[in-house]
Amino acid sequence: MMMSDIAKDRTAHLLKKRGSVSSLSSHEFRRKEPHGRAKDSMSTVSYMDEPCQSEDASRLTVHMENTYQLGPTKYFPVVIVNHILKDVLTTYLQEEQYEPELCRQMTKTISEVIKAQVKDLMIPRYKLIVIVYIGQLTGQSILIGSRCLWDPKNDAFASFIFRNSSLFALANVYTVYFE
Structure with missing residues (x-):
């Protein structure tokens, strides 16, 4: 060699x-x-x-678990979320007068509070969308529409309208089941 x-x-x-x-x-x-x-x-x-x-x-034994689900094990509680919407809107807007700048900030604050309270319900595998509208109440009418593509068996929404002498507010929570 x-x-x-x-x-x-x-x-x-x-x-x-x-x-x-x-x-x-x-x-x-x-x-x-x-x-x-x-x-x-x-x-x-x-x-x-x-x-x-x-x-x-x-190399220890690994136990595999099937985590695939055909639908949610816990459905979105629309009634409870409606109560959350009512409580938050009433608490934040009961004594407020319409001011454009203040209402712009309030929509952000209220939507974050609603989102946090709904997340505290810990509903697994749902994506949340929270939208809050605040406008001046002067005898006019308004039509707000929304469109969404979803599965009616698993997805849901909750909505609440608040009015006082100066303003109106509409809060919507959309939940889409994430597979």
Whole structure:
């Protein structure tokens, strides 16, 4: 054996213990370049030869559970959410007068409060959308429409309208079941 062959065998033996083996230890080949020179090529293959003690712990029995569900196990409680909407709108807007800048901030605040209280119900796998409208009450009429694509068996919404002498407010909570 030549000295380079002994070095290759030692390297291959060391790499084999670590889990990586050079393909030159078993197969050597030369690739011709376009200029006629030969070029050495080396590739590596990683694998596990001998498991160590830390790997024995990872080979413990794993129990798999089927988590696929065909529908929600707990449905969205529309009646409870309607009470939340009524309480929040009444609490925040009972004594307020319509001021455009104040109402703009109140829509953000009220929608965040409603969203937090509905999330506290901990209804699994539902995505929430909370929309709050506040407008001045001056004898006009308004028509607000919404359109959504959903599954009527699993998805739901809750809505509440509040009025005082100066303003009106409409709060909608849409819930879409996330499969």
